[in-house]
Amino acid sequence: MASTTHDTPAALKPFAPPAPGEKVSARTWMAVAAGMLGAFMAVLDIQITNSSLKDILGTLSATQEEGSWIATAYLVAEIIIIPMTGLMTRVFGMRAYMMGTTSLFLLCSTLCGFAWNLPSMIVFRMMQGFTGGALIPMAMTLVMAKLPATKRATGMAIFGLTATLAPSMGPTFGGYLSELYGWPSIFYINWGPGLLLIAGIALGLDKEKRQLNLLYNADWLGIAFMAVGLGSLTIFLEEGNSKDWFESSFIITFAALAIIGLLGWAVTGALRKQPFVNLGLYGQRNFFAATALSMAMGMGLYGSSFLLPLYLGQIPGYSPMQIGEVIMWAGLPQLFIMPFVAKLSSKVDNRILCTFGLLLFGGSCFMNAYMDATTGYDQxxxxQIVRALGQPFVMLTLSNFAMNGIQPKDMPSASSLINMTRNLGGSIGIALLATALTSREHFHSQRLGESVTGFAAATQERLAALTQSFLSRGFDSATAGDMALKAIDGIVRREAYVMAYNDGFFLVGAVLFGCIGVLWFSDKVKAPSGGGGGAH
Structure with missing residues (x-):
């Protein structure tokens, strides 16, 4: 497949990395740090509304099912804009595009805080996704385009932190801010890092000439197919469980649109000489393996971040702030382990490091597959710490696999595609887990119900004890008997849900362990060191 850009010096210059021995200026590090801040902010905003959703829905007078569109709108817009970042960067230049899209993101974030009803919130969240989504691949592009090969392990380590810390810290930040300052503060908080980002990019990057003519020659048919395909696929995944999947004509419609859009995108991309994103990169073995693993990693990252807060809120009844205190332990240790992983990545075969990381991450999910109704912070x-130790080994090495051997002109495409597949993996993971939770809860309720019958001696003893307890509180015998039955039913439902959550974690662990086999189809890769190449 053809490259993503015109093969002219002007088009290639922004993406040509410095020579291996070239010293990195403080300005460049400032720009890279600003890019990382943007990626962290954009990923954080995917999850940050989760712990505050009940408060938001109460203010906007919306139901839980309607409220799911608050997250879906952001995800749909984000996944559509990610593949377009390479084109937009060539048109406006890195500096102008990042400053412009960040300014709009801050404006949209503020509008979300001012939303007066559900439709306004959904529109503003979609606008926020369109403007913030570009910040995720741009961070990786900055590392590849502005740092010499010998410094990329450090840059990728920082990028890996943004991708793994943000899903872990989103519910924590959201919970604390909502409880202390009200839910609009989760949107206003973006102004702090956003202004720092704009300043860092303004000072750290040189101005580039705009190439607006590229907009006229862009593959707009391919872009339209991509938008329909990815947008419809995200809606299908996010809303499928609540609408009972293919029992709903709404879901069938979006499934059909997703297939048409994605096939149309693939065909137009293959036929055009200058597609807006180079899908041909999927034909490279290392890149294909890395993106497949990135999708599975997205399932693991977003899946575990979906299951645990849900369990803690439903079973032990934790507040958003308490949930945040548990989840932060999947994030904080990464700050200390990532520099160590970055050093190892230039000395050890990255397949070994990634395998170790997958074993830790998958193992942590299996540890959560044996919870009971008393499991809480201490247990x-x-x-959470094992999960935090494993994630950096996977994220950093996957970035090394994906970008190994990628030509400068294809760096924006590679960055867009690997980040797009990770986000898609997150949507697929959450959709699978939400469906699994529902079906497995029904399954376990039926199995437990077969044992907990009125004829079982243990059930009769428990009913008698509960009835006596309610009688001692002043209830009449008929009411006490009904309350005892409802209490037994509640215990059965609670235990069924705990078993369903355990099944969910087991599923995530099994997927991560299964990835180890896929990983070893890729070539041996080490991060460059001391002026070396990309692969050894």
């Missing part, structure tokens, strides 16, 4: 602490 979950070790699994």
């Amino acid at each position: 979950l602490l070790l699994s």
Whole structure:
């Protein structure tokens, strides 16, 4: 497949990395740091509304099902804009595009805080996704385009932190801010890092000449197919479980649109000489393996971030702030382990490091697959720390696999595609887990119900004890009997849900362990060191 850009010096210059021995200026590091801040902010905003959703829905007078569109709108817009960042960067230049899209993101974030009803919130969240989504691949592009090969392991380590810390810290930040300052503060908080980002990019990057003519010659048919395909696929995944999947004509419609859009995108991309994103990169073995693993990693990252807060809120009844205190342990240790992983990545075969990371991450999910109704902060602490130790080994090495051997002109495409597939993996993971939770809860309720019958001696003893307890509180015998039955039913439902959550974590762990086999189809890769190449 053809490259993504016109093969002219002007088009290639922004993406040509410095020579291996070239010293990196403070300005460049400032720009890279600003890009990382943007990626962290954009990923954080995917999850930050989760712990505050009940408060938001109460203010906007919306139901739980309607409220799911608050997250879906952001994800749809984000996944559509990510593949377009390479084109937009060539048109406006890195500096102008990043400053412009960040300014709009801050404006849209503020509008979200001012939303007066559900439709306005959905529109503003979609606008926020369109403007913020570009910041994720741009961070990786900055690392590849502005740092010499010998410094990329450090840059990728920082990028890996943004991708793994943000999903872990989103519910934590959201919970604390909502409880202390009200839910609009989760949107206003973006102004701090956003202004720092704009300043860092303004000072760290040189101005580039705009190439507006590229907009006229862009593959707009391919872009339209991509938008329809990815947008419809995200809606299908996000809304499928609540609408009972293919029992709903709404879901069938979006499934059909997703297939048409994605096939149309693939065909137009293959036929055009200058597609807006180079899908031909999927034909490279290392890149294909890395994106497949990135999708699975997205399932693991967003899936575990979906299951645990849900369990903690439903079973032990934790507040958003308490949930945040548990989840932060999946994030904080990464700050200390990532520099160590970056050093190892230039000395050890990255397949070995990634395998180790997958074993830790998958193992932490299996540790969570044996919870009971009393499991809380103390029991979950070790699994969260094991998860935090494993994630950096996977994220950094996957970036090395994906970008190994990529030509400068294809760096924006590679960055867009790997980040797009990780986000898609997150949507697929959450959709699978939400469906699995529902079906497995029904399954376990039926199995438990077969044992907990009125004829079982243990059930009769428990009913008698509960009835006596309610009688001692002053209830009449008929009411006490009904309350005892409802209490037994509640215990059965609670245990069924705990078993369903355990099944969910087991599924995520199994997927991550299964990825180890896929990983070894890729070539041996080490991060460059001391002026070396990309692969050894």
